[in-house]
Amino acid sequence: MFRAGALPCGLYLALAGSVASFIVFYWVVRRVGAGVAAMTSYLVPVLTLAMAIAFLGDRPQPLQLVGGVVILAGVRLATWRLDRESQPIPEGAA
Numbered sequence: 001m002f003r004a005g006a007l008p009c010g011l012y013l014a015l016a017g018s019v020a021s022f023i024v025f026y027w028v029v030r031r032v033g034a035g036v037a038a039m040t041s042y043l044v045p046v047l048t049l050a051m052a053i054a055f056l057g058d059r060p061q062p063l064q065l066v067g068g069v070v071i072l073a074g075v076r077l078a079t080w081r082l083d084r085e086s087q088p089i090p091e092g093a094a
Contacts, residue, residue, distance in 0.1 A: 039075050046071050 029037040046068045052058040 036079060039078060042071055042075050
């Protein structure tokens, strides 16, 4: 039913894709706070587009580039206040 190579692949997906991701995310939460760490999820489409260009040779559509710029501008705008005050925004203080 399963091939011999399926088990190592499944273990890699479980460990690298799930376990390692959660460990890194919660490490980031400790360092910068939950609000800023949650904004990293907004960068997933931008990083996915960059990796598709770098590794697969994809050519991005103009709307994808505009979307990436909008995402980066939104994250920058949301974290701008942190640079000036140099302290994390308290949770629930929106």
